Each structure stands twice: as structure tokens, then as C-alpha cells.
Amino acid sequence: MAAKTPNTLLHGSLDALILKTLAAGPRHGYAIAKYIEDASSETVIVEEGSLYPALYRMERRGWLEAEWGESELGRRAKLYRLTRQGRAQLAAETAAWLQFVAGVSKILLAQ
Amino acid sequence: MAAKTPNTLLHGSLDALILKTLAAGPRHGYAIAKYIEDASSETVIVEEGSLYPALYRMERRGWLEAEWGESELGRRAKLYRLTRQGRAQLAAETAAWLQFVAGVSKILLAQ
DNA sequence: AACAATACTTAGACAGTCTTTGTAATTGGC
DNA sequence: GCCAATTACAAAGACTGTCTAAGTATTGTT
Numbered sequence: 435m436a437a438k439t440p441n442t443l444l445h446g447s448l449d450a451l452i453l454k455t456l457a458a459g460p461r462h463g464y465a466i467a468k469y470i471e472d473a474s475s476e477t478v479i480v481e482e483g484s485l486y487p488a489l490y491r492m493e494r495r496g497w498l499e500a501e502w503g504e505s506e507l508g509r510r511a512k513l514y515r516l517t518r519q520g521r522a523q524l525a526a527e528t529a530a531w532l533q534f535v536a537g538v539s540k541i542l543l544a545q
Numbered sequence: 546m547a548a549k550t551p552n553t554l555l556h557g558s559l560d561a562l563i564l565k566t567l568a569a570g571p572r573h574g575y576a577i578a579k580y581i582e583d584a585s586s587e588t589v590i591v592e593e594g595s596l597y598p599a600l601y602r603m604e605r606r607g608w609l610e611a612e613w614g615e616s617e618l619g620r621r622a623k624l625y626r627l628t629r630q631g632r633a634q635l636a637a638e639t640a641a642w643l644q645f646v647a648g649v650s651k652i653l654l655a656q
Numbered sequence: 657a658a659c660a661a662t663a664c665t666t667a668g669a670c671a672g673t674c675t676t677t678g679t680a681a682t683t684g685g686c
Numbered sequence: 687g688c689c690a691a692t693t694a695c696a697a698a699g700a701c702t703g704t705c706t707a708a709g710t711a712t713t714g715t716t
Contacts, residue, residue, distance in 0.1 A: 442671070443645045445556030445703060454653050464663050470652060477648025484704045486665065491703085509712065511663060528653055534554045535646055537588025541581060542565050542639055553702070556672060575694050595673045597696065602672085620681070622694060 441479065448488050450531055451478065453497065453516065453524035462503075462511035463489055489514060497523050552590065559599050561642055562589065564608065564627065564635035573614075573622035574600055600625060608634050 455466050466489075467480040492498045497520035505511040516524070566577050577600075578591040603609045608631035616622040627635070 441645075441704075442557035443642065445672080446553035447649055448704080451649065451652055454655070462663075473652050473655070474648030475651070477644055478652075481705060482664080483666090483706065487703075490665095505663075507662070507713080509663065531554065531649070531653060533588055534552075537585030538558055538562065538642070540586070541562055541584050541589075542642065544565070544584070552673075556703080559673080573694075592674060593695080594675065594697090598672075601696095616694075618682080618693070620694065 444478065444480075444484070447478075447531060448480065448484060449492060449497075450524065450527040451480075452485075452488060452492065453520055453527065456498065456514055456516045457521065457524060460513045460515040462505055462513050464511070465505070466514070492520070495523075496520075555589065555591075555595070558589075558642060559591065559595060560603060560608075561635065561638040562591075563596075563599060563603065564631055564638065567609065567625055567627045568632065568635060571624045571626040573616055573624050575622070576616070577625070603631070606634075607631075 451470050452466055455461060455469050461469070463485055467482070467485050470478055470480050489498065489500075493500055493514070496517055498514045499517055500512050500514050503511060503513045562581050563577055566572060566580050572580070574596055578593070578596050581589055581591050600609065600611075604611055604625070607628055609625045610628055611623050611625050614622060614624040
């Protein structure tokens with residue numbers, strides 16, 4: 435509902451963002467996307483066509499577990515929770531992300 | 546020669562890195578890759594299969610211009626230079642990158 | 657009644673990186 | 687003198703992951 439930028443930058447960062455969002459407690463998909471958009475000041479927009487495939491992928495890899503429940507508004511919603519593996523993955527991806535950003539910064543911000 | 550990480554994070558950042566590298570003056574492809582690896586302390590590795598397609602793409606888009614010349618070692622090499630459009634693109638991509646990183650940081654570094 | 661928002665699903669398009677293989681000349685080590 | 691590594695480019699095809707688009711269904715708002 436906000437960004438027009440073809441967010442090719444998101445590639446590879448989305449998983450970490452989802453994992454981090456779930457580190458605070460279980461949430462359903464829609465809420466995860468809203469949280470990321472909100473918390474990033476609408477800088478990072480998560481399209482549904484990116485979000486759900488990402489959730490399935492991560493569940494398949496054992497980083498998340500899902501179960502049907504209810505949203506805050508009382509609607510049917512699939513709640514995702516972080517597994518122990520997911521927590522480890524979050525740590526690894528955060529470290530990799532920070533390192534990568536540091537490396538790119540050295541170049542882009544030079545001079 | 547260094548990274549084992551399947552750098553999916555590079556997606557979308559490579560163009561900016563190349564543009565920035567060329568902002569300091571013309572260089573040939575191989576030297577661009579080496580510079581990026583060096584200057585990022587081997588954090589960012591640019592595979593040849595990513596580098597050359599990126600250069601062709603950017604040339605096609607008018608951000609770069611190429612001409613055959615010689616490398617520092619006296620070998621045949623294709624020298625790339627930034628166009629005016631390329632300079633504008635660098636500014637735009639750098640701004641977008643900084644904004645994106647700020648947004649992701651707000652989430653990943655929270656608490 | 658119509659529309660926006662909530663919530664999920666899936667197919668297919670698309671973009672960009674990586675793997676692999678190839679060419680060719682030069683340099684360095686043993 | 688020979689073989690491996692380095693320099694330098696090229697290109698096909700695989701792969702991954704995001705986006706577009708369309709659909710289902712319910713609830714809240716005007």
C-alpha cells in the first residue's frame with residue numbers, strides 16, 4: 435500500500451525480518467507483514483506474494499511452526515512461532531547481514 | 546576465493562557497488578571485482594558470473610560505457626566508465642540503499 | 657449496496673546471482 | 687622447462703526469491 439520501488443534489495447533480508455518479528459512471540463502472516471512495514475517506517479514493504487511463500491519455505495526448513503488459531507480481531511488466522519532452529523537461524527542471518535552491510539558501507543560511503 | 550555464503554544479500558546492491566567503484570575513474574571488469582572484494586575486507590565477493598552480466602546490463606541501460614584498452618599489466622581489457630546517467634543512478638541507488646538499511650536496522654537491531 | 661480492510665492461497669512472471677565451462681595470455685614456483 | 691595460478695573476458699543454464707495478479711472468504715464502514 436506504500437512502496438513503488440521494485441524492492442530487489444529485500445532479497446535475502448526478508449527471512450531475517452520475519453524471524454526477528456517472531457522472536458517477540460507468535461504472530462500470523464498478515465500481522466508479520468504489517469509489523470515490518472510499520473516498524474521500518476514504511477521503508478520495507480512486504481507483498482503478500484512474497485510473504486506467504488517465505489513463510490512456507492521457512493516452515494519447510496524447520497525454522498517456523500504453524501497452527502491455526504485466531505487473530506486479535508477474532509478471525510481465523512495461521513499463527514507462526516519460532517522453533518529452536520529458527521532462533522539459531524535468526525542469529526546467523528543477523529550476523530551475516532551486519533557483516534554484509536558493513537562491507538557495502540565501506541565502499542558506498544567512502545570519501 | 547573467499548566467501549562460501551550464497552550471497553543472496555548481494556541482490557540489488559551489486560549495481561550500486563559497481564557504479565561507486567567506477568565513480569573514482571574507469572576500470573576494467575576484473576579490477577572492479579577485485580576492488581569490491583578488497584575494499585569490503587573480503588566481505589563482499591563478486592563472482593564472474595554475476596559481474597559480467599551486471600556490466601552488460603548496466604551498459605545496456607546507459608549507465609556505463611565500455612571501450613577496449615589495456616590493463617595495468619598490459620593485457621587486453623575492456624574499460625568501463627560512468628556516464629552522466631550512471632552518476633545519477635549511483636546517487637539514487639545509494640539513497641535507496643541507505644533508506645532500506647535504516648529500515649531493516651530498526652527491526653533487526655531492536656531491543 | 658459498495659467498498660476497504662483483514663487473512664490466506666497459488667500460479668506464473670521476472671530479475672538477478674551462481675555454477676560451470678570455455679578461451680587465451682602471462683606470471684611464478686619447483 | 688613445465689605446470690599451476692593469475693589475469694581477463696564470455697556465455698549458457700540452473701536456481702532462488704520476490705512480485706504481479708487473481709482468487710476465496712469474512713468483517714467493518716459509508
